[in-house]
Amino acid sequence: MAKKQYPLRVDPELWAAVERWASDELRSVNGQMEFIIRDSLKRAGRLPKDLPPAHTNSRR
Template sequence: MAAKKNFPLRIDPGLYAALERWAGEEFRSVNGHIEYLLRESLKRAGRLPDRKTHNEEP
């Protein structure tokens, strides 16, 4: 598995609280849930690169 990219995220406290509740209901960490939501959104938009052909390095 490729190393994950770290970056700071500024987020509204109310939005974070809602994500925290939702993540808990799905048995995920907030970070894991945000990653899941972003991945699903990219899939629906047809913008998720193919892991086999995409270079993970920036």
């Protein structure tokens, strides 16, 4: 599956927090951002049913 590229402007402190979280979860920042978006969509009941499962590298 081809991934859509999107430029994202983020506050540097917010980006640093995501970098730390990604490091803690053994993910890339890109992978962590996808995890955050996917989790938010799931919690809101808006995750498409046909979306393939995420690849996780988390220690959990």
